[in-house]
Amino acid sequence: HAVFLLLAERAEAFLPTILSRVVVMKIRPLSAETIADYLMQAGHLAEESHILSAYAQGRIGQALELVEDEGFREMRQDILGKLEALPSMSEGEAYLLAKDLEGYKNDLRFLDIMELWYRDLLTAKSLREEGYLIQRDKKDAIFRAAKEPAALLAKKAAAxxxxxxxxxxxxxxxxxxxxxxxDLKETGK
Structure with missing residues (x-):
């Protein structure tokens, strides 16, 4: 009376003899909307639920951890502040910023924050609607920063x-x- 769970990113990784004897269940990450709804039903604010659900990357457990993680909120505010200030920094100041980021060396979630910033900049540039932004609490800063060409913003997200x-x-x-x-300081001029 035992059940074995075999996990793989690709079912083809298993031998055909094994695949013929198992039930294949495809498990996909939950949508950000589903996670945000769950967090709101649990009593969290709509704006916070929307933001944290994007950072949870399809995992309710991750979203629940983020709700309790004050360190993540502080990191997010710090990283977004640095990204807002980056265009007006000199190259020397940007190099010093690299030293500041060493404080996050063991918590690479700061890269998720950066990726979502540039995703929001591209969204603001292309769609010009705040309804599609993830970080709605920073919408004014996002629309101010979304002045660069979309191709350059995409290049920065790729960086x-x-x-x-x-x-x-x-x-x-x-x-x-x-x-x-x-690469993020590049102005496209």
Whole structure:
């Protein structure tokens, strides 16, 4: 009377003899709307639920952890403040910012915050509607920062993803941050 759960990203990874004897269940992440509804039913504010559901990446358990994680809220405010200030910084200040980011070396969720910032900038630039923004509490700053061409904003979002990939490949943290921040400072002129 035992049940074994075999988990894989691809069912093809299993031998055909195993696949012929199992029930395949495809499990997909929950939508951000589903998670936000769950958090609101649990008594959390709509705006906060909407924001945290995006950071939860389809996992209710992650959303519930984020609700209780004051450190994440502080990190989010810090990172978003740095991203808002980045365009007006000199290159020297941006290099110093890379040093500041070393405080988040063991918590790479700061890259999620950065990715969603640039996602919101692209959304604001393209759609010009706040209803599609994830970080609605920062809508004024987002619309102010969304002045750059969409292609440049997409390039900046790609720079954050590239930094994440390099860190996953065990690249030097400080150097990776410096390169990413210089890409994020690019003005397209």
């Amino acid at each position: 954050v993803r590239t930094a994440r990939m390099r860190l996953a490949q065990n690249a030097n943290f400080r150097l990776t941050m410096e390169v990413m921040l210089m």
